[in-house]
Amino acid sequence: MQKLTLPEVYERLFTAYGEQHWWPADSPFEVMLGAILTQNTSWQNVEKAIANLKQHEILHCESVANSNLSELAEIIRPSGSYKQKARYLQHFSWFYLHHGKHAGLIKLPPGILRKQLLALYGIGPETADSILLYALDKPVFVIDAYTKRLFTRLQHVEHQPTYDSMQRYFHQRLPEDLLLFQEFHALIVEHAKRYCRSKPLCTQCPLLDHCPAPTQAIPLARLA
DNA sequence: ACCCAGGGTCATA
């Protein structure tokens, strides 16, 4: 059993699952809010929160920035951790309203912009990179718990890799291609949904013959 | 009843 290269893994996932059409949203701002709302939360619950925001017609940075905090919290309640996330959304919306949307901040180099995002309350590395990749079209690879689990399992990295080391691994081995980065991460998530702990890897897994212990699930919590 | 979800912050040692 020899190790698959990253392009080979991508090819297999793409062949198995096809285009994923990420990120599902009507505007870049909706992508940004979705990236915050989906923190440790199923996308199904995020959809409910976004539907509520649309129904109240406040899915704009001016509206969220100026909304009443407790009312905003109730509107996004289905997404869980709703009081925290209401603050996150409002902080981000203020930032985007005053420094992003009309100022030239989003034209800054990705590395500079990434630091600006990371300085915001409620935005960590994965959320920042999701915003950069899917809302602002910057070629930045997104690392999540699924990515860590899969590529630990495929013996590309050691146990408990850090976010930055994992990201460097992908950046060094893949061409800097926006659409590739967008599609690859979406495919990893789709793969994880099909082969998660409750649904062990089976004979239809496109990576089965290169997985050393396919039926042995690694708890996500151990890969944080 | 438990575990998890397209994480992040904060207090503690």
Add this chain to the structure above:
DNA sequence: TATGACCATGGG
């Protein structure tokens, strides 16, 4: 630096 508690809804 490295764990652990906490956030909190909804589905399996």
